[in-house]
Amino acid sequence: MRYHSRRQEAAMSEENLLPQLRKLRESLGRYPNVLAVFLFGSQVDGYATPQSDIDLAVLFERDPDLEEELALGAALCQILETERVDVVNLNRAHLLLRHRAICGRLLYERDAERVSDFIESTIRRYVDYAPDLAAYYRDYDRALEEAYGIRHDQGTGEDSVY
Numbered sequence: 042m043r044y045h046s047r048r049q050e051a052a053m054s055e056e057n058l059l060p061q062l063r064k065l066r067e068s069l070g071r072y073p074n075v076l077a078v079f080l081f082g083s084q085v086d087g088y089a090t091p092q093s094d095i096d097l098a099v100l101f102e103r104d105p106d107l108e109e110e111l112a113l114g115a116a117l118c119q120i121l122e123t124e125r126v127d128v129v130n131l132n133r134a135h136l137l138l139r140h141r142a143i144c145g146r147l148l149y150e151r152d153a154e155r156v157s158d159f160i161e162s163t164i165r166r167y168v169d170y171a172p173d174l175a176a177y178y179r180d181y182d183r184a185l186e187e188a189y190g191i192r193h194d195q196g197t198g199e200d201s202v203y
Contacts, residue, residue: 058084058095061121062148068120069149072113076100077156081145082127094125098142100159102152104132131159137174140167 062080069075082096083089097117105113114128131139143160150156185191 058121061123065117065120066149068116070151072116073151074102074105074109075113075149076102076151077131077147077159078149079131079142079145080148081142085145092125094127095121095123096127096129096142096145097148098129098131098134098138098145100131100156102155105130136163136166136170139163 058080065078069078077100079098079100080096081098083093084095099113110128110130114126117128118124118126129138129142131142134142140163143163147156
């Protein structure tokens with residue numbers, strides 16, 4: 042049995058996708074409304090399994106209508122040769138999902154300056170929101186502890202029931 046780090050596993054997941062991702066990158070120029078595409082989720086984090094989907098986040102120049110968004114999703118499935126593609130519209134995504142996506146891998150960008158501005162704006166908003174998010178998670182953890190007797194032991198990273 043061989044053990045791999047998460048970084049090695051992420052590289053292996055992406056390695057399996059490389060031919061399709063190259064084809065995807067080459068094909069995206071045909072879609073003038075697409076500014077950027079990010080790969081994120083289990084394919085990047087190292088948790089991908091054969092059943093995992095491919096999470097793609099798309100930044101559009103202008104917010105597409107439903108028909109355009111669905112057509113792009115179908116085209117991405119065809120290019121990647123799988124129906125297990127989950128497409129997120131970054132123009133409409135909530136802040137936490139936007140942040141998760143930009144922390145993935147940038148696969149394609151048509152306008153580097155605009156994509157950089159989007160990334161910077163997302164990071165600034167996320168950092169501004171971080172204290173509120175931390176307070177929310179503290180309150181959530183406290184509520185779980187009170188309701189179910191589950192306590193997160195901070196030193197061990199394990200949950201315990203008392």
